[in-house]
Amino acid sequence: MARLEQAIIMSREAQVADTALFRKDLPKSGCYSALDIGVRLTNAGTVVEDKDFLAVIKHVSLVCNGNDYRVHISGKDLFKHYWMKHGRPMPYTWTEVVTSGVNEVWFRLEFGRFLGDSQFGLDLSRFNNVQVQIDYDCTKMGTAGTHFTTGTFSITLIAHQFPHAKRPAFRGMMGVREFYTGTTAASGDLVQDLPTANLITALAVSCVEDGVADGTDITDIRIGKNSFSEIWLDGKWYTFAAMQNAGLDVREEDFTLVATTADAKSTHLGNVDQVIMVDEAITIT
Amino acid sequence: MATVARVASQAMGVAVGNKVTVTGITISWSDSTPTAGSLSAKQMGMRVIGDIHGFLRFPFADPETLEGALTPNDLATAQIKLTQGGSGGVLALLCEEVFGY
Numbered sequence: 001m002a003r004l005e006q007a008i009i010m011s012r013e014a015q016v017a018d019t020a021l022f023r024k025d026l027p028k029s030g031c032y033s034a035l036d037i038g039v040r041l042t043n044a045g046t047v048v049e050d051k052d053f054l055a056v057i058k059h060v061s062l063v064c065n066g067n068d069y070r071v072h073i074s075g076k077d078l079f080k081h082y083w084m085k086h087g088r089p090m091p092y093t094w095t096e097v098v099t100s101g102v103n104e105v106w107f108r109l110e111f112g113r114f115l116g117d118s119q120f121g122l123d124l125s126r127f128n129n130v131q132v133q134i135d136y137d138c139t140k141m142g143t144a145g146t147h148f149t150t151g152t153f154s155i156t157l158i159a160h161q162f163p164h165a166k167r168p169a170f171r172g173m174m175g176v177r178e179f180y181t182g183t184t185a186a187s188g189d190l191v192q193d194l195p196t197a198n199l200i201t202a203l204a205v206s207c208v209e210d211g212v213a214d215g216t217d218i219t220d221i222r223i224g225k226n227s228f229s230e231i232w233l234d235g236k237w238y239t240f241a242a243m244q245n246a247g248l249d250v251r252e253e254d255f256t257l258v259a260t261t262a263d264a265k266s267t268h269l270g271n272v273d274q275v276i277m278v279d280e281a282i283t284i285t
Numbered sequence: 286m287a288t289v290a291r292v293a294s295q296a297m298g299v300a301v302g303n304k305v306t307v308t309g310i311t312i313s314w315s316d317s318t319p320t321a322g323s324l325s326a327k328q329m330g331m332r333v334i335g336d337i338h339g340f341l342r343f344p345f346a347d348p349e350t351l352e353g354a355l356t357p358n359d360l361a362t363a364q365i366k367l368t369q370g371g372s373g374g375v376l377a378l379l380c381e382e383v384f385g386y
């Protein structure tokens with residue numbers, strides 16, 4: 001396996017707009033195994049209460065030739081997808097500390113089966129144009145100038161690429177996309193056709209409502225074909241959740257809060273076993 | 286002799302779904318009896334242990350060989366059915382695909 005290079009395409013470039021669709025054209029040639037995306041936002045002078053930095057990232061997309069979305073997924077789902085697939089999350093900092101606190105999170109777009117896969121990856125020369133898009137809205141963290149410092153949303157892009165002299169002949173590339181979004185109803189079945197154009201290696205279901213236990217809004221999942229005369233998978237949400245989360249290496253998430261009694265904080269974990277709180281500012285005078 | 290005063294806080298979190306509600310006190314003491322007050326704007330670390338909230342992933346293919354992947358032939362009539370039990374859940378269905386060159 002060739003030794004991958006980490007090519008920094010951009011490093012902590014602050015964006016002027018607090019709400020925008022960021023677009024970055026990737027180079028015209030190169031063979032990428034993965035692309036890391038890091039985003040940061042600095043807090044302002046008033047404590048942000050119960051806001052989720054992942055909500056700022058409305059969508060991350062990889063768009064080929066202008067309209068071919070090979071990756072299109074929300075920040076929340078991309079973070080959780082990596083965590084569920086690999087057993088640990090990408091690096092993050094969730095902080096409510098005013099003025100100096102910087103929220104940060106990293107995402108990885110994977111184009112092969114693993115880092116350094118010579119069979120599958122993104123070959124930029126196969127396309128006229130490949131663009132990374134980040135649809136972001138910092139006002140999901142509150143008011144500009146009050147809760148976050150305007151103009152501090154910054155983006156880093158790092159490509160995990162094969163050396164120019166050792167570019168492999170990829171058979172194809174991998175991507176992950178939303179194919180349905182909506183809001184659940186109180187009852188009834190929701191049936192959706194699966195996308196048919198490409199091989200599908202995995203499916204995922206994201207259903208989130210803050211303050212509501214998993215397995216409430218969606219209780220059962222069935223996947224099959226021919227009107228479910230052939231069933232590939234059928235079961236309860238809580239059963240799948242127990243099985244899948246048992247395999248995780250990391251089942252905890254850390255926050256820095258500026259806490260007042262009765263504050264609420266929405267996390268990215270449910271079925272919570274423990275909450276551990278530690279004083280980080282003992283005062284001695 | 287100077288009086289040494291200390292202020293420390295203790296808190297606990299109670300979770301419903303993915304949402305943690307904080308309850309805490311601030312304890313102040315010097316040379317006298319400690320006194321407790323309500324927790325207010327104190328920097329605290331919080332570690333939450335649980336399951337990934339609202340996310341399930343169903344691999345069909347072997348991660349190395351990709352054997353078992355759903356082919357366009359399989360997918361022609363393939364469907365997913367979700368039984369809904371509560372309103373207001375933000376739902377997304379995701380697929381991991383292989384695009385040929």
